[in-house]
Amino acid sequence: MVRRAAIVAIGSELLCGDGLDTNSRWLSQRLEGLGLRVVLHLSCPDEVGAILDALRFAAERAQVLLTTGGLGPTRDDLTREAVARWAGVSLQLHEPSLERIRQLFARFGRDMPASNRVQAELPVGARVIDNEVGTASAFSLDHAGTRLYALPGVPREMRWLWENALAGELESADAAPPARRTFRTVGISESALGERLLSVEERPGVEVRYAAEERLGTIRVTLLHEDQDAVQDAWREARDLLGEHVCAVGGDTLAESLAGLLHARGLRVATAESCTGGRAAAALTALPGISRRFLAGFVTYSNRAKVRDLGVSEELLAARGAVCPEVAAAMARGARARAGADLGLGVTGVAGPGGGSSEKPVGLVHMAAAGPGDDDLRLLERRFPGDRDLVQARATAAALDLLRRAAGGGAATG
């Protein structure tokens, strides 16, 4: 039987919109990877009554209940008290935890502030989970058929506890997660994607999940089925239906897919960006080990920089303006030549909200990839909807995909 899991995120900052709960997604990915089924996420404010209410709702619907947040030393850290009430027990001082916290402070040459003492007051019956990276005492507690794990809300600590304790504890041989294939698409809207994959969705027992990744400019698609072969068949059909729109497979991001190609083929790259302002370079340099493949990036926001740093002709800029295929091509070739790279990328466009015209509206972006051969040139013109952030994100994705195709990555195989 598939175990059901629920996640409760505790913190008033989440409900007023100051904070974004990324912990629940991170934990969900791990829980699903172990074969558990996550049935709900719930966020509640730092109030004992609200936390208790949330714990009850979640515990009735899951065998495994993870909470994040509310384990710190300040007044608004109330998870310990709410869990104790949920289980109908009292709080008591856990001496080894107090000692551990004292030692953490001692390591930095400081005395433990009195306020931190409450972090060692845990519900009776709780089992402490060792936390080597922070003062919060994580713990688990069984009550009414549910095992609750209380984790700190600081992502780094939460992840450390998952990796070092929960992952091993929750792994269970009898849980068989469904077979899955994941891939990412670019340059196709979610609704067009859904229509294109209608026959895949209609395959018996196949589940298709879509997740638009606005900041990455891609859509993540997951195919699930209990049977490995059925997933493989569904994937082959999806791949044939989507062709070059598939830009990455197996959980890779578009940037990772591109980097993999660059590594495999020994290609070195340089970027020249105007309207994306360094986003393409930042996406590549987010990847470990990219320094062997990424030589240089030029953020040539002004026309003067385009001329000086990339050798774009002043006459061309005067005649055609900065946003045209010829300037994109000159930027790509300039970056390639300047850095001595195999591939050069050029991106120029109108990110908005200002700067648009009827001829060159907001969202218009010209992209070019030069190389690997001296005469190789790929051009792409797109008009992206959305605000500045979205135009930049989508242009970055389209530009990285153009580089990927220039590097020889066409439609996905496998």
Add this chain to the structure above:
Amino acid sequence: MVRRAAIVAIGSELLCGDGLDTNSRWLSQRLEGLGLRVVLHLSCPDEVGAILDALRFAAERAQVLLTTGGLGPTRDDLTREAVARWAGVSLQLHEPSLERIRQLFARFGRDMPASNRVQAELPVGARVIDNEVGTASAFSLDHAGTRLYALPGVPREMRWLWENALAGELESADAAPPARRTFRTVGISESALGERLLSVEERPGVEVRYAAEERLGTIRVTLLHEDQDAVQDAWREARDLLGEHVCAVGGDTLAESLAGLLHARGLRVATAESCTGGRAAAALTALPGISRRFLAGFVTYSNRAKVRDLGVSEELLAARGAVCPEVAAAMARGARARAGADLGLGVTGVAGPGGGSSEKPVGLVHMAAAGPGDDDLRLLERRFPGDRDLVQARATAAALDLLRRAAGGGAATG
């Protein structure tokens, strides 16, 4: 009386970790801005029973209930059916909505696919909310003391509906949101911040909220109190206690705060980045209107690029390596001179996970800001904990803050 609001996000992709729910935060910010109090966020899968369960839980605790997602044309779009069951009514075809969807398709020269018909089947008693940007029919429905608004999950459509319909409808003169001051800090940990602000937290009636913004490298702090003067007093005390750690006020991000200074003082800037790989340039160019202030960015990932594009001396690189204060200074000065800017930024460090040594460990970053005077130079050395992404994020924040100080922005005032 403060109206209570709840948000239910509907979509299996949220629970398996494929998608991140950013809609709920966005809506929470707006609801709180109108003086409503958001009491819970709940995410549930695309199953009628689970949605119904979530609606009941949320509706019992709020007068205003917003749902996002599940209004599309595909089989897993079940919000309409679940809402109908919640209200105890049936679904019926809403002709004007069907006509609107047909016309949307006609505008792109296409016939409406049969599958889209379900998008016009709404619960009896529902009031349609005009959606001019997509096929989903948004609607509201009153039941048992709660007003439910069903919104699409696509952020662009959801936001359009908020701006064009919900915001006006939910605004109410009798709701008085608490007075608040928001500011951002950099270069201080959340726990150190909490200790520093203990006396502010102890002021009667003052609520202090902290939200660590890992991707921005900053912490957002909000002070709340029913009384405007009490918030102002709390803010003055916090500002005095934190000094230069306060890098932005009034909801501005660090990058916005920096850009505001550049605009106000007429300063133009150029960046030279190694370990942050374009993130500082991308953070600045995310801002509309920055093209007058940001001249050029150099992502000099290789030593060759540092020499060629910034004029860093080969001897210096050979003698000291790329990660040292002298190279950061030469990068900052090189970018400034090259671009003819008033201010130049240089960032060089070890982002990890590889490339570290005992002398230059992972996380070590040297930063420099040159200008506005030819001899003006500020140096900053930091060692950041965390993985590559976090090191890059924190280094970017520290570097932008260094630029901010070089531009004359010291401790906050006002």
